Amino acid sequence: MNAITADAAAASPDRLRITEVFLSLQGESRSIGWPTVFVRLTGCPLRCQYCDTAYAFHGGEWWTIDAILAEVARHGARHVCVTGGEPLAQKRCIGLLERLCDAGYEVSLETSGAIDIGAVDARVSRVLDIKTPGSAESHRNLWSNLPLLTAHDQVKFVICSREDYEWAKGVVAEHRLADTCDVLFSPSFTEVAPSALADWIVADRLPVRFQLQLHKILWNDEPGR
DSSP: OOHHHHHHHHHSTTEEEEEEEEEEEOOSSTTTTSEEEEEEESOOSOOOTTOSOGGGSSOOEEEEHHHHHHHHHHHTOSEEEEESSOGGGSTTHHHHHHHHHHTTOEEEEEEOSSSOOTTSOTTSEEEEEOOOGGGTOGGGOOGGGGGGOOTTOEEEEEEOSHHHHHHHHHHHHHTTGGGTSEEEEEEOTTTSOHHHHHHHHHHHTOSSEEOOOHHHHHHTTOTTO
16 A cells, blocks of 8 residues: 555544454453454554564554454354454544444453543443553553443453562452452463462452463464464
8 A cells, every 4th residue: 555545544534454353262351262253453552561462563454444344244253352452542443343333243342441441332341451560551551441341341450470469459459340340360471370370369269250361372372363
C-alpha cells in the first residue's frame, strides 16, 4: 500500500489496522478451551516487560470492518476475541465490537486496563489486565475503570513474583473485585512456577481463579496459534 492509499485508509471511518485474524483455542480467561476467532489489532502504548505479542506493536494492514466480519464468519466459530497489542488504542475498535455483537457472536475484549472501557458495548466481556509492579507498567493502570466492571467482565493479573502476588491480593481486597466479576491470576511465563502461585492461592484461600496460558502449553506461544 503506497503512502497516499495508506493515508486514505487511516482516514476512513470503518477501517482498522490489523496484525492477524486466526482460529485457535482460547488459551485463557473464562472461555478457555473454546474454539475462538482472534482479531489482533496493531499497536500498543504499553511496553510490559513480559509481553508475548510485541510483533503486534507495529505494521499490520488496513481492513474494513466488513472485511473483518467476513473473515471471522469464514472460520465458523461462535466465540470471537478482539485483542492486541492494545485494541482500544484504535478508537474504531468500539464500532468493530458492536458489529461483532450485532452479528451474534460471543465477544470478549482483551485490554491492558490503561484506556477507558466505558464506551465498550455492554454485550462484550471485557477482560481487563491490571498491571502489577513486575510488569514495569503498573503506573499506567486506569483505576477509574474498576467501578465500570460488571459480572459479565473479568480481571486478570499476571504475577511475576511473590511481591506481585501480595500487591495483587491487596488490590483484589481493596476494590472487592471478587464480588464484582471473575478474577484471574496467571504466573508470568518463566518468572513464577505455576505450582508456587497455585500454592499461594490455596494457602490464602483467595477467591480468584488460577489459570495457565493454554496456547503456551500446546504451541509454545507460536504466533497465529
